[in-house]
Amino acid sequence: MRFSSWWVALLLVTPLPVGAGQKIRRTPWVTYTLIAINVLVYLVTLPDHSSDFGSHLFRVWGLLPLAPRPITLVTSLFFHVSLAHVFWNMAFLWLFGPHVEDAVGPWTFLILYLGGGITAGLLHMAVVLLFASHLPSTPEPLVGASGAVSAILAPFAIRYHRAHLRLIWPIGFLMGNKWGDLEAPALAALGVWLAQNLAGAFRGILDPASWGIAYWAHLGGFVFGLLTAELTGLFRDGRQEYTLEDARAAVAHGRDRHAVAVEKFRSFLQLDPDNAAVRVELAAAEAKYGSAEERREAAREMAGAVRLFQRQGQHVDAIQTCAQAVSLGLPLAFTSRERLRLSGAAQDQGDRPTAIVLLQDLIAETPDASESEIAHLRLGQLLLSADPQAAYIMLSTFLEHYPDSEWARRARDLRAEAALLADTE
Structure with a gap:
């Protein structure tokens, strides 16, 4: 594998996106898997690459607009013609994919990626068929993940419209660190990308000789992403x-x-x-x-x-x-029933102070409720170790108000224990 001088120069002068400033909650396995597949396919097919874009490899697996095979709407997404081609597509997928996958979930993200790529291919094919008679030569096979990646940009722009992109500008470090490490609003950067693609798409219609990059494929993927974002409430x-x-x-x-x-x-x-x-x-x-x-x-x-x-x-x-x-x-x-239930839950969780307050409120605000009887007993029991004097008073009140209660014997035993602890008898 050999780096051409222009490609090295491009890396030096172009700000490289390295982060989107958003935290993700889960590992984006689908994004990583797609990147791995794209890179692996590129490396495996590298010996078969030819300087001729219309090589046999791309004619078999790429999308031929004038002679399409349905399977190539998918296979074309995983083939790239050069290192720069696969690098930039995977860079954008790595930058935006994890955040969109985190927002919509792995399966929806996979549908978004493949659906965007297929839509990109269909729109590209439709435009080529519409203007085929004006093209200077036979249309080249469509390959690359850019249509699928474009489908991810729209949901990102909608879901994270306040995000900022972190950019590393290699040549900027020569002018000082503040120029090497940059930040730009993601929405503005994506707006520039969209404007460039719209301009390129319409230029290709007005001047067929300039037909090269599949701008309409990018726009097709982007529109699919917009529709997905709307349907998923992003x-x-x-x-x-x-x-x-x-x-x-x-x-x-x-x-x-x-x-x-x-x-x-x-x-x-x-x-x-x-x-x-x-x-x-x-x-x-x-x-x-x-x-x-x-x-x-x-x-x-x-x-x-x-x-x-x-x-x-x-x-x-x-x-x-x-x-x-x-x-x-x-x-x-709360109702007396709600307070009694909540106090029991608080006691089960070891939150004695909250249980005590809930029972005290129940007794104070709904003294005639049927739950008040058991509330007196539970409150006396809860107060036993922390405040035996208060426990003694509460249990005495229970016996005074409910002398015939089925829990009267239990209350007398607890009151006797409270008396010993408080040394009141």
Whole structure:
């Protein structure tokens, strides 16, 4: 394998994209597998490459617009004519693929890649057939992953429209480090790419002699990516993520940005009302800097979040939210049955303070509820080791109010134990 001088020069003068500034949550196995397949196919077929673009290899596996075979709509995506060709396609796939795969999932990403590549081939073929009589020579076979990669650019631009690309400019390091390590808005960079491809596509129609790069294939893949982004709700997901980022940033600024934080949290919840964790964040923001009315609203939000967590089976989060409400001094409006159930869950999780507060609220706010009987007994039992004096009083109250209870004997035994611990008898 030999590097030509122009290719080395291109690497020196062209800013190379090396990062998109977004964290991914899972390993992008599909992206890595596609890169590996493309590189492997290039290396395996390298001895068969010819300087003639219309070589036998590409005529067999590439897409011939005037004599297409259906299988070549897929096989053409994995063949490249030169090192530069495979390098730039794989560089863009490596840069954008992991983020899009993370956003849509591996199987949807694979459909996006292959579907974009097939759509790219179909549009290229349609344009060639439409203008075949104006072309100076027989159209060359279409090969390369650029159509499939173009399909990935649109979802990235929509989902991560605030992202910045990190660029390494080799020759820039000669002018100082700040010129060698650059950053550019991803949306602006992709806008330039789209403008170049639109210009190239229409130039090819106006001047058939300039026909070379398959610009229409790139645009076909890009349009397929746009449709996929719309169907998968990526714009909504991106807007939601950035709205939440803005809300949290406003919270970090304290009282001065309190109103903005609340507004952003509420905007997020309009599209995702069942997000209990964000409801907790909203309630905490309202409780910390809000008015008396906002604190009442915060208490309602907290109670709603607890119920959501329970419905979603996230019982640990439900109890942690109760504990957070207690720490913020927010009274949660629950029924006596809800409080009894939550206190039991808190006790099971080892959160004794939250269990105690829930039982105390149950007794204070719904003294005549049927759950009040067992609440007195449980509260007395919970207080036994921490505050035997209070436990003694609570158990005495139980026996006074419920002398015929089936748990009366248990209450007397616990009261006797509390008396010994408190040294009251």
